Amino acid sequence: FTKIILQLPLMLLALHIQSGELSDSPVLEIVEAPKPEVVEFNNTIYGTCEVTPVPNLPASQPQISGQVLFRQVFPNGTLEVKLNLRGLPADDRQARAIHIHQYGDLSQGCVTAGHHYNPWEVDHPDHLGDLGNFVPEQGVIRQFQKLPEAKLFGGHSVLGRAVVVHEKEDDLGMGSDEESKRSGNTGERIACCVIGITTPPGD
Numbered sequence: 001f002t003k004i005i006l007q008l009p010l011m012l013l014a015l016h017i018q019s020g021e022l023s024d025s026p027v028l029e030i031v032e033a034p035k036p037e038v039v040e041f042n043n044t045i046y047g048t049c050e051v052t053p054v055p056n057l058p059a060s061q062p063q064i065s066g067q068v069l070f071r072q073v074f075p076n077g078t079l080e081v082k083l084n085l086r087g088l089p090a091d092d093r094q095a096r097a098i099h100i101h102q103y104g105d106l107s108q109g110c111v112t113a114g115h116h117y118n119p120w121e122v123d124h125p126d127h128l129g130d131l132g133n134f135v136p137e138q139g140v141i142r143q144f145q146k147l148p149e150a151k152l153f154g155g156h157s158v159l160g161r162a163v164v165v166h167e168k169e170d171d172l173g174m175g176s177d178e179e180s181k182r183s184g185n186t187g188e189r190i191a192c193c194v195i196g197i198t199t200p201p202g203d
């Protein structure tokens, strides 16, 4: 016990020397935590994903491009997603699956994006980024929807992960094979992008 009392003045002295001044009492500096960007934008965090066709796309597939926008009120808001895709033939009525995949790595096209993002190890189509099927109208896919399980921040954020558009319709886990509960048998990946943080639209 005596030893602790004796050591205390030495520690204080060390503090004084470190801070470069020798005053009578130690100065406690209160440092504020850095502000997250959400404070700037009305407590909302925004994400964007610039969809481009996969580089080696077969000629039989449409060149889909456009944006997938994300928005979420910090910290517990429901994630909102806005799809705005174009480039499909005007008479194309094929339903196509769109999901969030695990990796934001498009170094080998869309294939390096990995599997559907699945941190809870559940079956398809209950993955937190399973957006479902989309049928184009007059060559565009425009859709607003909510993804209540997904977040833009925290340990399971979808920021830095990929959005993938597939050639075929998602069987939504109703198929007879194993792949149905893994990925929905959606065929090739024809377009993709990486989700990044952004400013509010119009900023």
Ligand SMILES: [Cu+2]
Pocket (backbone or CB within 6 Å): 097, 098, 099, 100, 101, 116, 164, 165, 166, 186
């Ligand atoms: Cu997918």
Ligand SMILES: [Zn+2]
Pocket (backbone or CB within 6 Å): 099, 116, 123, 124, 125, 126, 127, 130, 182, 183
């Ligand atoms: Zn899935």
